[in-house]
Amino acid sequence: MNDRRRFLKLGALGTAAFAVGCAGTEAAREEATDQAPAAGPGGPVVLSTWDHGMAANAKAWEVLQAGGSVLDAVEQGVAVVESDLTNRSVGLGGMPDRDGFVTLDACIQDHDGRAGAVAFLQDIEHPISVARAIMERTPHVMLVGDGAQQWALANGFTKREVDLPEVRAAYAEWLKKAEYRPVANIENHDTIGLVAVDTGGRLAGSCTTSGMAYKVHGRVGDSPIIGAGLFVDGDVGAACATGTGELVIRVAGSHTVVELMRQGVEPEEACRQAVKRILAKHPGLKDHQVGFLALRKDGLHGACAVVDGFSYALHTREGNKLHKAAFLS
């Protein structure tokens, strides 16, 4: 069975199971089977969070065009943003925690569901590559903190200590009151999450961040958590999240989006439903942002956010463009 037919069958089965659960009739099952989702544009498609997604997409696209794997593409795409020391929410240029340490979280997942993650990592330029190495070279999914750093240093990664006067000055200013106040869309960027599908319908995703500015030392957000900041299922599609990680973790956000797509819900609607789950738990939420991106394996994509201001970058054969997501609060 080719991938497209297999996907439609899976989508239809999911939809049918839902319809049977509600209506319990053979007719409902037949009707649901007929409502298999319309075909997407096919790959390659690269989709990523925020304005900084443009640079990540461009690199990921270049890797795909050069014949690289979709896993290489998602890793090398976000690595561009990790190396940008002007970026204050990804990589070593990120804002520190409340004790003055920049700590990094990342994860990666491939078409076959293999996953690697690293959290609370310091002084390593590319946490996404550490996550991939953990996936490929250990029997584990996630390493954290000192253990993760020691493992990385023993496995070919090098330490990079970065001291940025601008970040140091902002931290000194913050220390005067030392209050933690969330700011939705802070500096209009946050985590980079990137999901991609190649021409053969193979998927992969990556997610990397320095996390919330001035977080409690040791705090880990959604970005390195498979199912929260990122989820890839080669039979269905992929999703990633950005924004206040605690809100994403509580609804297993990216997994929720992919599971909705498995049931036949189209990508944008799947993102909307995940946002609605957050809003159901936090009615009237205005001071936090969460944004979801979804990519079905046939290339259809969607996005939705809690509040206005979530931008995302989409690279198709028509080019690399920035879009604004719909929002619900």
Ligand code: GLY
């Ligand atoms: N989404 C990034 C974080 O909450 O750390």
